[in-house]
Amino acid sequence: MKRKVTLKQIAKELDVSISTVSKSLRNSPEISEDTRQKVQAFAKLYNYRPNNIALSLKNRKTKTIGIIIPEIVHHFFATVISGIEHVANECGYSVIICLSDESFDKEVLNMEMLANGSIDGFIMSLSKETQFKADFHHITEVINQGMPVVMFDRVANEILCDKVIIDDKMAAYEAVQNLIDHGKKRIALVTTVDYVSVGKLRTDGYTKALLDNGLEFDEDLILKVEDIDTCAEKIGKLLQDRAIDAAFAVNELFAVIIIKKAGELGLRVPDDLSVIAFTDGIISQYSTPTITTVSQNGVKMGNKAAKMLIERLESDEHEEERYRTEVIETHLIHRDSTK
Amino acid sequence: MKRKVTLKQIAKELDVSISTVSKSLRNSPEISEDTRQKVQAFAKLYNYRPNNIALSLKNRKTKTIGIIIPEIVHHFFATVISGIEHVANECGYSVIICLSDESFDKEVLNMEMLANGSIDGFIMSLSKETQFKADFHHITEVINQGMPVVMFDRVANEILCDKVIIDDKMAAYEAVQNLIDHGKKRIALVTTVDYVSVGKLRTDGYTKALLDNGLEFDEDLILKVEDIDTCAEKIGKLLQDRAIDAAFAVNELFAVIIIKKAGELGLRVPDDLSVIAFTDGIISQYSTPTITTVSQNGVKMGNKAAKMLIERLESDEHEEERYRTEVIETHLIHRDSTK
DNA sequence: CTGAAAGCGCTTACAG
DNA sequence: CTGAAAGCGCTTACAG
Numbered sequence: 001m002k003r004k005v006t007l008k009q010i011a012k013e014l015d016v017s018i019s020t021v022s023k024s025l026r027n028s029p030e031i032s033e034d035t036r037q038k039v040q041a042f043a044k045l046y047n048y049r050p051n052n053i054a055l056s057l058k059n060r061k062t063k064t065i066g067i068i069i070p071e072i073v074h075h076f077f078a079t080v081i082s083g084i085e086h087v088a089n090e091c092g093y094s095v096i097i098c099l100s101d102e103s104f105d106k107e108v109l110n111m112e113m114l115a116n117g118s119i120d121g122f123i124m125s126l127s128k129e130t131q132f133k134a135d136f137h138h139i140t141e142v143i144n145q146g147m148p149v150v151m152f153d154r155v156a157n158e159i160l161c162d163k164v165i166i167d168d169k170m171a172a173y174e175a176v177q178n179l180i181d182h183g184k185k186r187i188a189l190v191t192t193v194d195y196v197s198v199g200k201l202r203t204d205g206y207t208k209a210l211l212d213n214g215l216e217f218d219e220d221l222i223l224k225v226e227d228i229d230t231c232a233e234k235i236g237k238l239l240q241d242r243a244i245d246a247a248f249a250v251n252e253l254f255a256v257i258i259i260k261k262a263g264e265l266g267l268r269v270p271d272d273l274s275v276i277a278f279t280d281g282i283i284s285q286y287s288t289p290t291i292t293t294v295s296q297n298g299v300k301m302g303n304k305a306a307k308m309l310i311e312r313l314e315s316d317e318h319e320e321e322r323y324r325t326e327v328i329e330t331h332l333i334h335r336d337s338t339k
Numbered sequence: 340m341k342r343k344v345t346l347k348q349i350a351k352e353l354d355v356s357i358s359t360v361s362k363s364l365r366n367s368p369e370i371s372e373d374t375r376q377k378v379q380a381f382a383k384l385y386n387y388r389p390n391n392i393a394l395s396l397k398n399r400k401t402k403t404i405g406i407i408i409p410e411i412v413h414h415f416f417a418t419v420i421s422g423i424e425h426v427a428n429e430c431g432y433s434v435i436i437c438l439s440d441e442s443f444d445k446e447v448l449n450m451e452m453l454a455n456g457s458i459d460g461f462i463m464s465l466s467k468e469t470q471f472k473a474d475f476h477h478i479t480e481v482i483n484q485g486m487p488v489v490m491f492d493r494v495a496n497e498i499l500c501d502k503v504i505i506d507d508k509m510a511a512y513e514a515v516q517n518l519i520d521h522g523k524k525r526i527a528l529v530t531t532v533d534y535v536s537v538g539k540l541r542t543d544g545y546t547k548a549l550l551d552n553g554l555e556f557d558e559d560l561i562l563k564v565e566d567i568d569t570c571a572e573k574i575g576k577l578l579q580d581r582a583i584d585a586a587f588a589v590n591e592l593f594a595v596i597i598i599k600k601a602g603e604l605g606l607r608v609p610d611d612l613s614v615i616a617f618t619d620g621i622i623s624q625y626s627t628p629t630i631t632t633v634s635q636n637g638v639k640m641g642n643k644a645a646k647m648l649i650e651r652l653e654s655d656e657h658e659e660e661r662y663r664t665e666v667i668e669t670h671l672i673h674r675d676s677t678k
Numbered sequence: 679c680t681g682a683a684a685g686c687g688c689t690t691a692c693a694g
Numbered sequence: 695c696t697g698a699a700a701g702c703g704c705t706t707a708c709a710g
Contacts, residue, residue: 006702006703006704007703007704007705008703008704018703018704018705019705019706022704022705022706023705023706026705028706050703050704051702051703051704053702053703053704054702054703054704054705055703055704055705057702057703057704058703058704058705058706059704059705
């Protein structure tokens with residue numbers, strides 16, 4: 001077992017000072033060609049690599065990005081991470097990931113843990129509980145300490161920082177408009193509870209589309225799912241009671257459950273019932289029928305978020321503090337659940 | 340903007356030495372009740388937190404685990420990470436994730452990057468390319484430097500380290516045996532190329548099950564998929580030409596494609612064709628029909644891997660160097676793609 | 679051209 | 695009871 005070699009050891013071995021070794025390895029012109037060669041050869045032989053932690057302490061930057069998301073076993077979030085990771089890696093950054101599990105406390109704990117020097121900046125999406133409590137002190141605190149934060153998807157307007165989002169309301173509007181254009185009149189909405197920011201926005205888009213088209217807005221056609229485990233039953237009731245001809249779901253899981261329930265009730269998709277879902281994921285592509293979705297390009301969101309963060313990290317600290325909100329475009333991907 | 344406060348600043352402010360501040364905060368009995376109180380109050384007021392990087396350098400341990408996996412947009416891997424993260428967090432560790440993108444070079448680069456002090460140990464699963472090249476020098480090197488490594492799922496026998504796997508061969512055997520028990524005689528296998536360790540093992544299990552049951556082993560019933568994008572066509576041909584009554588797929592993606600293709604060819608699942616897949620993921624649960632799978636509990640694998648790593652990190656370094664291979668149990672989850 | 683010193687932020691054995 | 699010193703592994707302004 002040959003432990004990693006340090007500058008100190010090389011210096012001792014070569015009988016020069018640590019400074020000389022350090023400078024040689026960094027190709028400082030201060031050092032004679034001769035010593036430089038000697039040191040470099042030795043370092044290579046012993047496979048010397050500078051210790052990241054020491055560098056981080058010295059430079060006061062870690063070259064790592066902290067990511068805090070609600071969960072990782074979730075196609076959209078996995079996709080965003082993948083997008084972040086690629087840009088980060090290209091720029092020489094590592095990525096450290098913490099999961100809040102939709103819990104406020106875990107989110108706070110994780111942020112505090114990472115904020116104590118472990119990372120240079122955050123990329124995050126709020127937990128449900130945080131959105132519910134609307135308590136963002138942990139985030140503003142970090143920002144106040146001068147650590148940049150980029151929020152994506154589930155963001156909060158109250159927080160002043162860079163953001164990457166899609167236009168949830170508009171995208172929902174367009175999806176519903178598409179259903180209306182195809183002659184649908186009774187369009188159900190299966191959404192989340194209102195405190196989830198993106199759920200609320202999508203609900204707004206749905207409502208606006210109905211109103212703009214002079215369609216009746218019927219509260220009874222809206223199902224706000226609180227608990228994913230028991231939603232199948234409620235969706236079944238919705239389909240049964242309400243004589244609907246289309247359904248718009250704010251995520252693909254709701255959509256596939258709608259389709260399953262429709263099947264059980266003898267409704268054919270898309271003939272009797274058209275279905276459009278938000279968030280293009282693996283389920284939409286492989287369910288039967290495949291599901292028409294609003295693409296929400298997680299990779300792009302991740303890329304953008306990483307770029308924004310790194311830009312801020314590498315710009316001259318105190319330049320203009322103007323925060324940007326980047327809107328990633330979406331579009332409808334037509335598949336077999338609509339005609 | 341109030342920057343993070345350091346011991347030095349507190350010391351200056353309170354006009355005591357840095358040592359005294361440090362000891363006070365750690366409740367050292369060396370320090371008088373009085374100063375201790377004063378320092379602690381002040382620290383609390385300024386919300387002092389020790390700098391992780393400085394601690395890491397001092398303690399020569401980072402309390403973070405490096406994870407290297409082929410990709411993250413993949414239900415199984417996401418699941419494992421989730422399992423690792425939870426145990427890690429409970430034990431006060433963070434988790435830093437790098438993706439190899441199935442590339443040998445990226446895997447090597449990422450390992451080198453993390454091995455230079457950023458982490459205390461690795462949890463990893465090999466990239467396809469690494470398995471193909473069978474070049475593991477980057478891993479043995481890290482191990483030789485005294486950094487513990489735990490491999491999971493795609494492991495290599497050549498590497499001496501802790502491992503977490505399932506019994507791929509046995510699980511495949513049981514799945515195929517189940518098909519045979521239900522009277523299936525011509526069972527197709529859709530698998531990966533042989534260099535993917537788990538693909539090979541599952542293929543072995545399939546083969547053994549056939550032979551043990553005195554069934555004909557027909558090479559033509561085996562499809563080794565190289566490229567996921569073009570496999571649909573080949574699967575179609577397999578279904579068409581071979582008059583098969585069951586199919587065993589080494590992952591759920593292959594399985595759902597089989598089912599889709601079967602549908603196009605007018606074959607009913609499970610009546611005309613039974614399908615079993617490896618790896619229980621989101622697709623299996625929501626495809627139509629739902630898919631019978633071999634559960635491969637990623638969360639459990641992650642938990643176990645994290646526990647093994649942390650145990651090794653926290654045990655007295657040079658205790659017996661006996662490496663363990665932990666086998667996570669699997670079982671068949673019966674759904675609608677089999678009778 | 680080389681090296682001693684200071685410093686990044688912390689801890690701890692030791693001296694006083 | 696308090697503080698100076700050494701050290702974790704590195705870099706760099708400065709002296710020689």
